[in-house]
Amino acid sequence: MKTIQHWIAGARTEGSTTDTAPVFNPATGHEQARVALATPADVDAAVQAAARAFETWSESSLAQRTQVMFAFRQLLIEHEEELARIISAEHGKTVDDARGEIVRGREVVEYACGLGDVLKGNFSDQVSRGVDVHDFRQPLGVVAGITPFNFPAMVPLWMHPIAIATGNTFILKPSERDPSAADFVADLYRRAGLPDGVFNVVHGGKDAVDALLDHPGVEAVSFVGSTPIARYVHERATSAGKRVQALGGAKNHAVVLPDADLESAAGHLTAGAYGSAGERCMAVSVAVAVGAAGDELVAALERKAREVKVGPGDAPGTDMGPLITEASVERVENAVTDAAQQGATVVVDGRGLKVDGHENGFFTGPTLLDRVTTAMDAYRTELFGPVLAVVRVDTLDEAIALINANPYGNGTALFTDSGAAARHFQRKIRVGMIGVNVPVPVPMSYYSFGGWKDSLIGDSPVHGPEGVRFYTRPKVVTTRWPRAAQQVTAGFTFPTSS
Ligand code: NAD
Numbered sequence: 088m089k090t091i092q093h094w095i096a097g098a099r100t101e102g103s104t105t106d107t108a109p110v111f112n113p114a115t116g117h118e119q120a121r122v123a124l125a126t127p128a129d130v131d132a133a134v135q136a137a138a139r140a141f142e143t144w145s146e147s148s149l150a151q152r153t154q155v156m157f158a159f160r161q162l163l164i165e166h167e168e169e170l171a172r173i174i175s176a177e178h179g180k181t182v183d184d185a186r187g188e189i190v191r192g193r194e195v196v197e198y199a200c201g202l203g204d205v206l207k208g209n210f211s212d213q214v215s216r217g218v219d220v221h222d223f224r225q226p227l228g229v230v231a232g233i234t235p236f237n238f239p240a241m242v243p244l245w246m247h248p249i250a251i252a253t254g255n256t257f258i259l260k261p262s263e264r265d266p267s268a269a270d271f272v273a274d275l276y277r278r279a280g281l282p283d284g285v286f287n288v289v290h291g292g293k294d295a296v297d298a299l300l301d302h303p304g305v306e307a308v309s310f311v312g313s314t315p316i317a318r319y320v321h322e323r324a325t326s327a328g329k330r331v332q333a334l335g336g337a338k339n340h341a342v343v344l345p346d347a348d349l350e351s352a353a354g355h356l357t358a359g360a361y362g363s364a365g366e367r368c369m370a371v372s373v374a375v376a377v378g379a380a381g382d383e384l385v386a387a388l389e390r391k392a393r394e395v396k397v398g399p400g401d402a403p404g405t406d407m408g409p410l411i412t413e414a415s416v417e418r419v420e421n422a423v424t425d426a427a428q429q430g431a432t433v434v435v436d437g438r439g440l441k442v443d444g445h446e447n448g449f450f451t452g453p454t455l456l457d458r459v460t461t462a463m464d465a466y467r468t469e470l471f472g473p474v475l476a477v478v479r480v481d482t483l484d485e486a487i488a489l490i491n492a493n494p495y496g497n498g499t500a501l502f503t504d505s506g507a508a509a510r511h512f513q514r515k516i517r518v519g520m521i522g523v524n525v526p527v528p529v530p531m532s533y534y535s536f537g538g539w540k541d542s543l544i545g546d547s548p549v550h551g552p553e554g555v556r557f558y559t560r561p562k563v564v565t566t567r568w569p570r571a572a573q574q575v576t577a578g579f580t581f582p583t584s585s
Pocket of ligand 1: 235237238260262291297311316317319334471542
């Protein structure tokens, strides 16, 4: 059976042990490969390679870095189908959905192609007689990215193009559940002309992560995953003196007002809830139906949930693929059973779904729960599966209070025809990314992506201007050229403007 290996210093690299973990095809339930598990020695080898590469890469011109990014972008376009199929085979999402994540990730490469503009510093002329001040930003050194299974291409792409284009060298520790996309991207970078050691991949689980968090040669850590691990990564890496950005889990609410186009809102909510089998950090998992919207909305959601075509991700016409593991199916289905026992109405029941010819696949069907309350476990926990919970409230302010009381604050949406309601909502809601009649409001790459509250530990969102700030630190230079300007006698008092 094939073993997926690390990528260190520009080449596939076997680790120091033969320890591996299984990689499944979620649509069939079969183990299709093994992935190497990095030891601290393997992580150290990657850090050493990245540190050596940093010496020259950090001295490369902006023009050279930009050219590599343009070439890399072109290769991502040419190999989109191949990469999408690799993702689909290990994650389970449809090939079209995988293409979508590649396109959204590629947008960050496009932003990185224009970093020359973003990296311009400030210049203040004549702050004192004959004295000017300017600032500029420099890369940190070796930086690491630790990423989740649900976007094996896009989430790492939120990080490495910005880190590399700003002159850092990068070590990616992708999810061990769908590791192949990382190695494929590493080879695209090689073909784009990126020098060896600038982009490295180490595979593995907790041991590999801990080795990165503790390694003195790693300057910064970008993490995306569940909230408990985000918190852990943040604590451990900051106490090791590193800069950390750590994005966590989510429970995204979409509020539907009675004045909204309910048929259209239901369509968007269905796609937002069941797309990628609900395994998106921006998935719509709670529909908050306000006042009279409730009955009509639930009827439309029921109709649309029953139309979702579930099947293997590479079969034409599939809307929704399997979950990532058998354990995920069990967790999601148990949560639905618990919700029913706690008083929710199971309007559409996806439990126990079998897909013809794929009886051992990790499938569960779209599930719609109505009359869910905030006390129920299905509301309180991130299910990360194809379950849409409808909560009914009487007013928009009640909806806002409900969302603000939720510990997560990643994304939210409001469906309405009222500009005044939308303005009130976006100003009062304690959530980082907001959609107005847009169900999954993932910001464009030239803005930054990040939630509030338990959806982001620390204070740095990813990509866009915040990403550039994260991967660089500023220097401020105060300059005087005494021969060219008025001579000033050296003094022992603290320099002040004159
Ligand atoms: P996860 O937290 O289990 O794993 C994320 C990464 O951490 C993986 O690389 C994994 O190997 C590593 N890891 C897991 N357990 C660890 C441990 N005990 N110690 C050290 N490292 C560990 O997350 P997942 O299941 O891969 O992904 C789903 C989660 O990610 C969901 O909670 C989802 O909301 C979240 N997510 C958030 C965003 C966002 O932008 N906020 C985006 C995508 C996914």
